[in-house]
Amino acid sequence: MDEAYAVKEAQFLGKSVSYVCQNANGPCPLLAIANVLLLRGQLSLQGLVQSPGFVSAHDLMQAVHKRLLDTNPPLLNASELERLTQEKTLKDVVELLPSMLVGLDVNVRFHNITDFEYTVACAAFDMLDIALVHGWLLDQQDNQTMKVVGNKSYNELIERLVDYRGVLMTEEANETAPSVPASSQVETSTEEEAPLDAPKEQDEQEEAKPVSPLQSPLATHTAVLQNLSIDINSAPASSASGAVVSPNSSTSIPSPKKSPSQQTVQTMMKERHISDADAVGAATTLLEEGPILDEFFNSTASQLTYYGLVKLHEGIRERQLCVFFRNNHFSTLFKLEGALYLLVTDAGYLDEPSVVWELLNEIDGDTEYLDAGFRPVTSSEQQENILTQQREQRKQDEQALREARELSLTGKTEGSDVTRDPEHTMPSGGLFGTLANTDEDSLDVDYLLALKFQPDWSCG
Known part of the structure; x- marks a missing residue:
């Protein structure tokens, strides 16, 4: 009908x-x-x-x-x-x-x-x-948000938020990963001083190395989208401590973490096939800009x-x-x-x-x-x-x-x-x-x- x-x-x-x-x-x-x-x-x-x-x-x-x-x-x-x-x-x-x-x-x-x-x-x-x-529209006097948003469209900014959440996921996984016990570190140090068989040394180092929770670009992408929970009405999640309050909103913006972990850098290098320096730059930018984008979308939900x-x-x-x-x-x-x-x-x-x-x-x-x-x-x-x-x-x-x-x-x-x-x-x-x-x-x-x-x- x-x-x-x-x-x-x-x-x-x-x-x-x-x-x-x-x-x-x-x-x-x-x-x-x-x-x-x-x-x-x-x-x-x-x-x-x-x-x-x-x-x-x-x-x-x-x-x-x-x-x-x-x-x-x-x-x-x-x-x-x-x-x-x-x-x-x-x-x-x-x-x-x-x-x-x-x-x-x-x-x-x-x-x-x-x-x-x-x-x-x-x-x-x-x-x-x-x-x-x-x-x-974004207020032209909001220089900080203007710099982040640029001339990007809604879809492009959402993609940036997805990337930001991926970096946060890797950062949080790295922070919660079990560290190597001190005794193991002492043993490794002692053994390194003695003449060792190279293959044996490599095997032991591999055993001592923490297993990365995100081993591939696909795993990284899937984990970001499936396992991360966002409360869109609250302050954006961040692994960094401390928070600052936007002058234009009551929503708290976590202080951006200035330098990404080595695990984040390695993951981004594999994911994007870029150099170490480029990965550091890209991850750092996401950690700095992500909270600003979150605040922009939260404060302009209407x-x-x-x-x-x-x-x-x-x-x-x-x-x-x-x-x-x-x-x-x-x-x-x-x-x-x-x-x-x-x-x-x-x-x-x-x-x-x-x-x-x-x-x-x-x-x-x-x-x-x-x-x-x-x-x-x-x-x-x-x-x-x-x-x-x-x-x-x-x-x-x-x-x-x-x-x-x-x-x-x-x-x-x-x-x-x-x-x-x-x-x-x-x-x-x-x-x-x-x-x-x-x-x-x-x-x-x-x-x-x-x-x-x-x-x-x-x-x-």
């Missing part, structure tokens, strides 16, 4: 418009795109709305598909390369449309509101002349920062409609008289005709609802109940993000002894994976994360 979306009527800048409310999949990207086009007057649901006021997912997708074709006609006067490029891109975007009813694979960077790794997903927005924005909110106000034009990405959800965003508003598409407000917009001026979930004329709405008991539910859902969403990141780093969820196969614990191609496979045993982390976000969600 084809999914359906409820259609709501409202006034927008003096004109009557229709827009689509979310279903069980939440505010999916196709929904946000369709609503931008509907509010612009570039898309019509005439003849598509069925009683009692619903539009099917198929019809909605076909309407967006038609708009894609209308706004991207063949480039008759262009070069062959340009024509082929456009045809290929358009074909890829059209093939992506069905998955946009549920999820979309995007990979953010942290310096600009429009900075995403460019993929077919981004091309879909470009071909419809819709800006895709986010507010998960995927919207105050700095990002400021840049959204600066970067979005007056009366511009765009799509806002946050917490793996896509919402319709509008700027009017310097303020930012999110279109309320939560199904819980379907029977509240006065609730149309939500003011985006906070990052902590507090919100204010407005009517079609952008006037504050007096909250009814029903609205208060819905708002309470949405706040709780937002908290659950942020916790789900933490658990998903923990799972991607360690293979374990917090408080659980269940470990996923390492094959499914590494970061996938994006922050929000396309949902295509329904076999849970073969799902990647992004798919599991998407499933967590299928209940109704309010932008905020």
